[in-house]
Each structure stands twice: as C-alpha cells, then as structure tokens.
Amino acid sequence: MVYIAAHNIISPLGWTSEENFQQVVSDKSGIKLCSNRNISDSDFQASLIDEGVLKQKLAEHSGLENYTKLEQLSILSIKSIIKSVDVKSKRTGFIFSTTKGNIDQLHKHTNPSDVLLASCAQKIADYFGFTSKAQVVSNACISGLAAFIVAKRYIDAGLYENVVILGADVLSKFIVSGFQSFQSLSAEPCKPFDTNRNGLTLGEGVASLVLSRATNETSSQTIELVNGAIRNDANHISGPSRTGEGLFRAIQATLKDFKSIDAICAHGTATPFNDDMESQAIYRSGLATVPVFGLKGYFGHTLGAAGIIESIISILAMQKNIVIGTKGLLEQGVVSDINVVKENETKEITEFLKLMSGFGGCNAAIYFKKHG
Template structure:
C-alpha cells in the first residue's frame, strides 16, 4: 500500500472585516454578523468589507508597506502557534496575491520597486527570517487555493517540511473601479446563490496565513489534513465563467481523485459564491456535474466580501475551523435559491457531523481550483491505494523564443502574428503580455497536434515573469485617475491579472488542465521545475511552460513544451 505523506494545517492567523484573528472572525460569522458596510476610502463603495479603523496603522513595521506589515504579522502569529521558527532550513514561504501594493501606482508613470510582487514578497521573507526564495502565486481569484496546492506539492516532493502560506489584498480604487467597469458590484451586501434581481459581488480586504506541515506535532488540533487539490481552466472566456461548469467540475474531480476520497464522504462544500449571477449559476452546474447538489454548501463572501488573493487562504482556514467545531457557517444574505441547479444552502449556521470538506474557487482567465480538507481521525475514509504510481519522466519536445530583432515590440509581435497565417481578430484586443504569450504558444505548438494526442485536461499551462501585469496595471491606473464619466475600460482591467495571458492560450487551444502563473525573478525560476513535477506526479501529460515577460517595451518570452515519456510495456 502507498505510504501517504500527511500535510497538516498548522497554526493560522487572519485579519478580516469581522476580526483581527481567526477566533474573532469565526465567532462573528457564527453569530450571523455581516462585515459589509458603506466605505468612503480608498474609494466610495456601497458595501465592502474593510478593516477596523487604525488596524493597519497599529501593525505598521518600519520599512514595509501596510500590506507587507500585515502579511508579516499574520505569518509570525501562524508560525508561533505551530512552534515553528520561520528561519529554519525546512521552512518556505508561499504568498498569494492579485495586486499586492497596487495603490503605489497612483500618480506614477513607472512602477516603484514595492509594486513588483516578487520584490514585495522578498521583503516579507527577509523580515520573517526566511532564507529560501519565496514563491509568489498570482492566479486571479484562485490564488489562495492554488497557493495551498503548491505548498502541499512542495512538501510531498521533499523540498521542505513546512510552508507558511500567506495571502493578502487590500481595498483600492484600482480594483474597485475595475469591477465597477464590469457592472459587477452589488448595490448592497452581496447575496450568494440568492434569487435577488440585484446580483453582484462585494469587495473586501483581508490578510491571512496558515502553516502547512508534514509534522503532526505542529498541527492545530483537532488535526486537519490537506488531502488533495487540483487546478484547471475552463477554456471558455477570460472574464466570464463557463455556462456548463465543466472547468470547475474537473477541478473538483481532480481534488477528490488526489485525495482518494469518495464524494459521499464530503460533509460540506465551501464554494466561491461571489453573488454574481454567472458565477453562482456556473457553480451550481459544476456541483451538479460532480454529484454534489445535495451536499451542504456555503459561501462566506456575503459577510466578508470578496478578498481576492486572500480569499482562498481565509476561507480555507475557516473551513478547517468548521470541521473542527462541527458547525457549518451560514451564507449571509441568502433567502431564496436563485441558481439553475439545486444547491443545499442556508442562511443559518448548522450543526453537522464533520469528516471532510471541499473548498473551491474560480477566477478571471477561466481558472478554477479545489482542495479537500479532512479531520485526521477520518483519514481511513480514503480509498485504499495499492502501489504508488511510478513517477513519469518527461522530455522537451519543442522550444520557441520571441526574437529580438532590434525593432520595437509592437512590430515584432505583429510580424509574428501575421506570419502565423491564422487570423484571429481577438488578438488585437489583447494587452501586450497576452499577445506575446499568444504568438509564442502558436509557434511552439505548430504541428504538434496536442488536441489529437491528449485529452484537454491532460495539458497544462505554467507561466512566470517578474513584472506580473504591471504594464497594463499602469494603463488602467491612468484611466482610473482621469475619472471619466463613462468610467474605466473592462477590456483593459481584465488584463491586470497576469494569468489571463495563460488563459488566452487555454482558450485558443482548448486546454483544460492546470493553468498557473508564478511571479519570480530571473535567478529563481519556478515554471519549468513545477511543470516537470506535474508530469512526474501524473497531474499532466503535456505542459506548456516558461517565461512570459513584458514591461514598457522590454520583453523576454521563452516557452517550451514538456511531454511525458511513454511507458514501455513490460518485457520490451
């Protein structure tokens, strides 16, 4: 039988609109309190989840931004609760965020150092005493759940014994005006899965951290395991969720498969639940496809708001608390079901016999993620596994690099596009980062016939860069500062998430396997190593991976195609 390394959830900490620690936030949620209220700063919002006045100021550390200080605070508290020295050789840091210190772009024509996500993460790591290079996941609204999956894989692959996963995003005019351009903000506190005609999401801010560890002595009790996880893309649209729910369904199935857990053993699902009509409808279809329509479901965003890169970390910590306490928190704002497929939702908190739960998330670029958490005492619920599958080796079957001809980027990328001889008018609507990714993938895959050789879920896209989406961030920020009567451009805002470039590749080539985006520097690449491990562990059979960098006309675009070596039959 396979020896399964357990990945435990250790100490945790959080700052939310309802409290300055996990216990305070959980208690407020259990009492039915809502943290969504009118907000004046940093921009007027009719309902948003904001920190208590003075909270960030009280946590301020010299030389760090408010977000960085809050990340250090939560990471230190989580480590202390696990009796963990962050400076130890066996400890790593994974940070999930969508926009980081984006407010520092205000009034700027070039980004300051602190606006670079990896630079910011290094500042946090240094303050914590962590010596390993941090890993930064910027995967839209699934960033937090993806970060937990990445951390688990780091432990399973023997890279480290403990990982501090920290996620955070603060309210900003940048983000608020972007979502307003999509007309997706709720006029009041959002109401996930409800039949209200006033659909929309409520933004929130939060920072949270949790220790993931292989050491049972460092687990928070009662002990909870992170049992499995999966990331997918629905290959449908960069800003609209799939109408069928298949992408999220594949993530759910992948998480259950990795956990070796029958779906009947799930006690509840903590879903994404933004309160927007399309997201909630998609989730209901995905859960029906996954055979989970009758499983109790909740969303915490009606009380906390959508906290972007922090949401997956915050909500996973709270889901673990629900397992420990035997209480399923209610879905704030819910009255009458408004989804096309049935869901088992309640506004009231419920007492349940707890064993395992599923946490899901979805985001721009078509990305989806799901993890399975379980109480240690029910670890035997997992199906017995015989021998562990043999790790697959892989090889590079294609490479392509966007050439440097001495001409401006616009001319280079346009020439590459026209040379493809495959007109796609959508190309001209993309930002420069996505254009670079698009032509690179087209050239890389020319003649490869991946769609004929692999199922859509067997192919993954893993990209990295240093500047995230800062080039388009600056463009969106300039529009925000103009305060135009018509507002901001949704066509610009959607590209302020770097993983959308990977999403464009997935849409073009109908790829529904993992789609992940890392932010790092040239000296600490992540993408190829991560892609090779996906193939080795059987999570993908082919991976498009590499560096896709663009900022202010400067670019570095180098992709490769990795494919699993086919196993030879015995006796050959």
C-alpha cells in the same frame, strides 16, 4: 500527510482566526457602505480594514513604519503563527498569494519596484529571515487555493517540512474601479446564491497559515490537506463557463472516485453567472444534496486572500462541526438545484471541499479531512 499546523486571519471582523470565526457564526459582517474617496469617487459597499485599528496594532510593534499597508498586515499576521516554526531553516518554505500586491502604490510613481510582487514577497520574507526563496502565486481569485496546492506539492516532493502561506490584497482605486467597470459590484451587500443576487462586494483581508508534514509527534487530531487540483474552463477569459466545465473537472480531479463529502464552502461571489456556474459544477459532480455555504456575505471578496481566509473559517467549522449559514441568502435562485445553507447547522464534518474560480477561466478545488 500534510496538515494545518497554525493559522491567522486579519479582517474587519477580527485579528485572529478565532475572533473572525466567532463573528461569522454570530452572523456579523464586515461589509458596510464606505465613502473612502481614495478608493472610489462614489460610495460603495465593502469590507474595509479600519485604518485606526491598524494604527493601534502597529503601535504595539515598532519597526514597521517603512512598510506598505499590505506588508504591515502581512507581517502582523505571520508573526502570530510562526512561533513553532523554524523560519530560518532551508526546509521552511514561504508562498505569497496575491492578485495585485502593492498596486495601491502605483499612482505614486515612486519606486516602480515597490509594485513588483516578488519584491514585496521578499521584503516580508526578509523581515522574518526566511532563507528559502519566497514564491509568489498570482492566479486571479483562485490564488489562495493555488498556494495550498503548491505548498502541498512541495512538501510531498520532499522540498520542505513546513510551508508558510500568506494571502493578502488591499483595496485601492485600481481594483475597485476595475470591478465597477465590469459592472460586477452590487449596490447592496452581496447575496450569494440568492434569486435576487446582483453582483459581488469587495473586501480586505490578510491570512496566513502553516502547512506541515506530519511526524510521529503530530497530534492525532488534525485537519489534513488531502488533495487539490486546478482546471481551466478553456472558454472565456472573464465569463465563467455556463456548464461549470473547469470547476467540474477540478472537483473530479480532487475527489477522484471519492464522493462522501460532508460540506462544501463555495466561491459564491454573488454575481449571477458565477453562482449559476458553481451550482452546475456541484450538481454535475453528484454533490447536489451536500450542504453548501458561501462566506462572501461576511468578508466580501478578499481576492488573493479569499482562498486562505475562507479555508481557515472552513477548518474551524470542521473542528466545531458547524455548517455556516450563507449570509445574504434569502431565497435560493441558481440554475441547478443544490443545497445551499441559509442558517448555521450542527453537523459532523469529516470530509470537506473548498472551491474557487476566477478570471482567466481558472478553477480550483481542495479537499480537507479531519482526523481524530
């Protein structure tokens, strides 16, 4: 059995998972109108990590001056979760999930190797002294869930006892202008599954998590990563399948014949097509009555970190038996009739499903179970 041993989230909402969770259940959002001209020529809605707060945090940790912002945040996040893990053991793996890594350094034309994802992962790994080879997964917006799935496969295959997974992306002109060119950014904070949703909101965040193989000493009260699967739409490289084909197949492969899910954390980007597609896939999977929520209204879309940030919030929601309200949702308006939750609800959550989809037609589902 593979279980979640430790975790951390750094976002505008806080510097620990618990801080982030408390802000989320108190209906706080990191999204606001930003006018950072290094990132966009016009004002834009986003959830950005405050530079001043980062500076303060860095002042408490010397020796991080020569790292990029993404690397600094990554190191600070991992530092807080690895106390119980022997990182120098060959039996401890490290997986880095990102879409664009240090792409914000590309315009500086300094050392091109700075922007190579494997170099960035190695730099972070070397800081802690990992002796296993750093692995990078870059699968667009499903990268975070892909990291969970790869880690579980490595542990199941006996390659590692523990795997540290890290998800990180920071916003830059490169990323923001790209989504602007796709006309997919909403002028207002995003409204997942809402009838008036009009696009996504980007966010910055870094999250890390330790996945471990359960031993006799493992507490009986744990969250298990039971299964996960990735499937492709085989339809279009940017537009999601209208029928939710890949996501439907990912859910089928993850749950097999099991249908007793207590809650679902959807991708819920708030683009018209994504949310319709997800509603189709959930409906087709026979999960139409299961409470569904989305977290993009709190964090924005944090890209390569999203799968990990949203999974950690979901894990805490499972432990505290809270179905989180979908911030930004006023009136549900998706093509298939599913049960998207507006306000926080108390509910016993034992079995849980997390979904993500992304460019390249990729879709991922992972399935958590609470023990004890």
